[in-house]
Amino acid sequence: MAVSPALAEDLAAAVAMLYADAEIALIEILRDALVQGIDSPRWAELKLRSIGDLREAVETVTTALQDDANGAVAEALATAYGRGRQAAVAELGALDIGRELHARRILPGAPAVDRLAASYAADTRPLYQRITRAILDLFRSITSRAAGTQLLTGITRRQASQRALDEFARRGVAGFVDSAGRSWELAAYAEMAVRSVTARAAIDGHIDAMAEVGQGLVIVSNAPLECPLCRPWEGEVLALSGPPGPRTVRTEHTVQPTGLRAAFRPPATVAVHVAGSLPEARAAGLFHPNCRHSLSLYLPGVTTRPPDHPTPGTTYEDTQRQRAIERHIRRWKRAEAAAMDDAARTKARAKVREWQAAARAHVAAHEHVVRQPAREQIGRAR
Template sequence: MAVYVPDPDYPVPAAELVEDLGAYLAGVYTDAETRMLEAAAKRAYKILALEQDLGNLSEVEHHRAMQRLEVERAQALRELRDTADQIVKDIQDQKLAEWLVQVASSEGEAAAASVLAGTRYEAVRGTVPVSAAHAVGATGISLQSRLEVLNQRILRYPHDVYQQTIADTAPFRMLGAETAVINQRRAVQSFLEQGITGFVDRADRRWTIGAYSEMAGRTATSRAWQDAGVHRMQQAGLNLVTIQGSFDACANCAAWIGKILSTNGVTGPVIMPHATQQGAVTVNVEGTLQDARNAGWNHPNCRDKVTAYLPGLSVPQQDFQYNPEAEKERAKQRELEREIRAAKRRQAVASDDIQRRKARREVLEAQKDMREFTKKTGRARRSYREQLHFADGR
């Protein structure tokens, strides 16, 4: 794993960094999921075709065909297991959790150093040290644990495919079994459309491994960026931060945007030296950073960020008001993205050209709905969130 060294004079903005790293991690697991789904679909539909042919054979031919079918089933399971083993090995070799947290913590520390520049809290100029490593160690371990769960889901998927689409499909031994064939193919397609699920949350949303890895990556990199920055501030003697958030923040997060918080447990009026001038100023500390987290701020996928509060110099985000309509629009956009992804998945694992063309029309219709929505609301469209690796569903 290469060591990442940021530019302390031009650190990457937190929102851009978290977005990029989350998308990168999701891309890795997207590729893994796509490879597994394509391999599974190819073998499952081949098994179904062989089973369909059993209905018109004589007893002797039927016996031989059943033997060939068992060989195909065993080979399919073996090949899917080999594919899964190689995919997981490729992922583990990248040491993704360690790399992502290192990048995020390095940039978070650099961003804090940049904000402190020119103030009484400025650190010694030069290369940003890796002194925040211990501050984000638990974050890296947590992310590694989450990714390992996803790797285990990939390794288990061949068994699930075998049970759902290969071993449990009943051979057709009678003439006129066309309806059963159609139903069976639909059942297989429905199973493949779900993707490789890795987690079901309390809202009963089923996350694919790509979607879950993106959420886990965004959450971990955001936390590492913040914790490394806080660590650098504390090293410089500054224990005050303020929270910045987006216009469509949820109710839990909106309550903390613009607040001045401490990282050392101190609250209430505090007299501190001015950040750049002689004299002192009184700062009203409204709580601690841990208070905010305990109240639900900085939840998974939260886009808010923590920045240094410089006494007498910083101006916190003013008069932020929770906007339920903006939150509803964000939720609606997520819903439209799910509809696009669901249609794309149906297209990707379609059992025949008719189903594939039907799914393609659904993709185009869903994309049209998204264009109309973003035009009406003025919200930015994020096309990468419409790709298959973000697929989740209830």
């Protein structure tokens, strides 16, 4: 049984839901803090006095989110790692080593799982501090600007606050920027991080199991609508360890003669072209979040190159257009949560329907693009 990031997708989705719920809760907390007493002439003064209450409410959400997410991720990683091992058992089932592997017991708290869980916790720790700072900074900015805006621009305090909230909802909570300079919504960044780490756990469970019984070669699938990062590795044989770079190795044929023939002949061998090492391919982008590729045991002399999957009329860019449409849908659903009155709420709902129509049209126009409603949802709406 091949292993791929898809093996852990359901686990990542469950954890990402925690962040999506928290994002909506934080937008609503900020909205309610701003709208309370907004028609009072002392509104700005009251807002400055209430900032401590806002901080406490935000920190309550972020602390609970951090605790829940770290616990859920640790559990998801153990499950993903176990699924990867079971995939290896299924692949090796026809061989004697498969029965040997099946008999082994690996505890969910395997060192590989613990390392991944610790890495995830360390990577996301700064995110929670950034959430609190971003919301408090925005609250101060809105109250200071909106206090005298009507005299200067003719825009009411409520309108000015709503505009700022809409922009905040468009960017998403925290507006997190990663090491590559890309800006992420809180829930989208969390989903990416969780999908990445759970996919890694599943693949690590698979390759660790194979390494334990002396299997050192794997082959990458040929997936439809591949991205430029993965294309160089499609259908290629990779070594689980060893130096980077392509090479040809000579190894024993998987099927050897038996009986008298075996006694008088040396083991049959076969030349195998190895494109590089698995760590090298992963570092170059193979098995990135949303990757469609899978990894299988390579049996020298038996395994053949996987077939191509033509997708006429559909390109990788078409799948990226679908991701962009999903982001627009989520953006306007956040705007609905941030709406301070019925007019703003009605506008946001209309935009949601507009982009949902765009999603239906895009899927209808491309045979190999499949709509994923879960990716269009946020928080408690899911």
